[in-house]
Amino acid sequence: MTTPMLTVEDLTLAVRRGEDSKPILASVSLSCARGEIVGLVGESGSGKSMTLRTAVGLTPAGSDVSGRVRVSGQDVLNASGKELTKLRSRTASMIFQDPRAHINPFQRIGTFLAEGLRVHQRLSKTAAARTAQGLLEEVGLPDPARHMRQYPHELSGGMLQRVMIAAALASEPELLLADEPTTALDVTTQAEIVSILLRLRRERGLSIVLVTHDLDLAVSACDRIHVMYAGSIVESASATELARAPRHPYTAALFAARPAPDRSELQAVSGRPLGLYEVKGGCAFAPRCPKVIDLCRETAPEPRPVDGHLVSCHRTTPPPLDRSSVLTKGERP
Structure with missing residues (x-):
């Protein structure tokens, strides 16, 4: 098979705050x-x-975690x-909810993507730039060459989310x-x-x-x-x-x-x-x-097939x- x-099995997580423990996930x-x-x-x-x-x-730091995650x-x-x-x-790669919080506002989009590609795929500077432009095209940005030169504040929320998807693809997950x-x-x-x-x-x-x-x-x-x-x-x-x-x-x-x-x-x-x-x-x-x-009100229910x-x-x-x-x-x- x-x-x-x-695979996540019986995952339980609590976050410690001082001497207290705040449960977040249960089974x-x-x-x-x-x-x-x-x-x-x-x-x-x-x-x-x-x-x-x-x-x-x-x-989070100080978390108590049990169960299995593979x-x-x-x-x-x-x-x-x-x-x-x-x-x-x-x-595995992750796309976060707010792209503006995860992109350096002082860095051009092309530089942001190329850095990830050079780390994940060990590409040369020229190859990373070429691959970054290809990723922008793959996620549907209409003029990838122009967007490579732009800063995050010049792009709409939807465009930035496409950039984040492109960044997630840089490691070929x-x-x-x-x-x-x-x-x-x-x-x-x-x-x-x-x-x-x-x-x-x-x-x-x-x-x-x-x-x-x-x-x-x-x-x-x-x-x-x-x-x-x-x-x-x-x-x-x-x-x-x-x-x-x-x-x-x-x-x-x-x-x-x-x-x-x-x-x-x-x-x-x-x-x-x-x-x-x-x-x-x-x-x-x-x-x-x-x-x-x-x-x-008295007993937590167990999972049942229905x-x-x-x-x-x-x-x-x-x-x-x-x-x-x-x-x-x-x-x-």
Whole structure:
């Protein structure tokens, strides 16, 4: 059986602040097969970005981490600093949410890209410049030669996000981790960025983990989707099946809150999202759930298989799933 590009098993993470410990992630399990696009969706603060960062060893200083994370079979949590640098240079690349925060404002775009290429691919200065221009063309910038000479402030948000995708491709990765790559972009530009990611998956055979709060985007782009709430995955299913019949009350509430032409008003999810550190016991979604029962407030639910979904909810009838069978083992659903 083919080794998955990314495997996360029972990942738990807490950040220390002095003598206190603040839990962020609890028993997160997921996988991404080779050539697959997997989505992580949920409200802000649910743990999506932290899961992505932990996948390449970018955990906060003073973190307590347990579980297993493997990228192309390599153990991430027990890797040395040198091994992590090699991993990020050759196997996995990350696209961050705010490109302006990750590009030197005093450096031309061409210089920024060429530096990465010289480090990752050990190219000469001339070859790096030529390859950088080719990457800008690959990500859809219309006049790459001109953009090579420009500074970040001269480019729009959508153009800068394309530059960040080009920078991520500089190491010729097998796994691309995209953290909210379409946030703050207009709808047309969002569609263009997603189209680029889909094309890269097709042409380069990339595996992609896409973090987003946009359900429609996730359904249109991803093969499978994991829904996160308060540091845990509460539902997992194929994108098509999740959109057709969400099983967890939180997932159903997210879909109901989307704007649609046939709705006169939005159905907002009641209450406010909780961080894992605020959960005192029971199901984290219980304070906001329209289907809550006493058991929900007393005991945290285990993942259960329900009609092709994996759901952490007491309001489902099948028996709890053995945690060792949570992952897809690199196979498509």
